[in-house]
Amino acid sequence: DADVTQTPRNRITKTGKRIMLECSQTKGHDRMYWYRQDPGLGLRLIYYSFDVKDINKGEISDGYSVSRQAQAKFSLSLESAIPNQTALYFCATSDIGEGETQYFGPGTRLLVL
Amino acid sequence: RKEVEQDPGPFNVPEGATVAFNCTYSNSASQSFFWYRQDCRKEPKLLMSVYSSGNEDGRFTAQLNRASQYISLLIRDSKLSDSATYLCVVNNPYSSASKIIFGSGTRLSIRP
Numbered sequence: 001d002a003d004v005t006q007t008p009r010n011r012i013t014k015t016g017k018r019i020m021l022e023c024s025q026t027k028g029h030d031r032m033y034w035y036r037q038d039p040g041l042g043l044r045l046i047y048y049s050f051d052v053k054d055i056n057k058g059e060i061s062d063g064y065s066v067s068r069q070a071q072a073k074f075s076l077s078l079e080s081a082i083p084n085q086t087a088l089y090f091c092a093t094s095d096i097g098e099g100e101t102q103y104f105g106p107g108t109r110l111l112v113l
Numbered sequence: 114r115k116e117v118e119q120d121p122g123p124f125n126v127p128e129g130a131t132v133a134f135n136c137t138y139s140n141s142a143s144q145s146f147f148w149y150r151q152d153c154r155k156e157p158k159l160l161m162s163v164y165s166s167g168n169e170d171g172r173f174t175a176q177l178n179r180a181s182q183y184i185s186l187l188i189r190d191s192k193l194s195d196s197a198t199y200l201c202v203v204n205n206p207y208s209s210a211s212k213i214i215f216g217s218g219t220r221l222s223i224r225p
Contacts, residue, residue, distance in 0.1 A: 033213075040121070042200070042217030043157070090156055100145065100204050100213060104156035 003027045006091050006105035013081050014113050021076045021108050023091030031094045032074040033102070034058075034066060036087040043090065049074055081112045116140060117203050119216035126191060127224055133187040134219045136201030145204040146177055146184045150197045151218065157200055160186075188221075196223045 004025045013019050023032065034046040035058075045058030047066040055066060063085060065077045078085055091105040119136045126132045138146075146163035161168065163175040163184050174187040188195055201216035 035215075040217060043215040045213070094213075101147065101159050101162070102149075102157070102202070102213065104158070107154075107156050 004105040029093035033092040035090045117216040122220040137183045143205045147202040149200040
C-alpha cells in the first residue's frame with residue numbers, strides 16, 4: 001500500500017464551486033505539505049504543517065485553505081474555484097530526521113471550468 | 114531572480130552517453146540539497162541527496178559547490194529508463210515563507 005495517498009485522483013469542477021482535496025499518510029511523519037505544479041513553473045508550496053496545531057502559508061496560499069485533522073491527514077480546500085487553479089496538486093510528508101526528504105502522494109489532477 | 118534555477122532542457126542524448134546538468138541557488142544560507150526524479154504525470158521521487166563532499170550512487174554522481182552556489186548531477190552510461198525530469202531541491206531552514214524550494218526541472222530524453 002502507498003505511504004501517501006490522495007483523493008480524488010482526478011476532479012473536474014466549475015468556477016465558484018468549493019472543493020476539497022484530501023491527503024493521508026501512514027509514514028508517521030509530523031510534517032505535511034501541499035504543492036501545486038504547473039508546466040514551466042515547477043512545484044510551488046501552498047501550505048505546510050509541522051504538526052497538528054501548526055499551519056503555515058506557503059508561497060501561493062491565496063484562494064486556498066487547509067485543515068490538519070490529525071497527524072496522518074491534511075486536506076486542502078478551494079473555497080471558490082477559479083480556472084487558474086487548474087493544476088496538478090501534490091501532497092507530501094517529511095521527517096526532520098531525514099533532512100526533510102519529501103515523500104509525495106500520487107497527485108490530484110484538477111480542472112476548473 | 115528565482116531562488117533555484119535549472120536549465121529546462123530538453124537534453125536529448127543517445128543511450129550510453131554521459132550527461133550532466135547543474136542547478137544554481139541564490140541563498141547562501143541553504144543547508145541541504147537534493148535531486149528528485151519525476152516521470153511524466155507521476156509524483157517526484159528522491160533520487161539522491163547531495164553531500165558537501167560529493168556522492169555517488171551507481172551511475173549517478175552529485176556534487177555541491179558552495180562557493181559558486183550550484184549543485185550538479187552526472188549520469189554515466191545513460192539508459193532509456195533515465196528519461197525523466199530531474200528536479201533540484203534546496204532546503205533553506207531560515208527562509209520565512211518556504212523552506213524547501215524546488216527548481217522547475219530539467220527534462221532529459223535518452224534516445225536508442
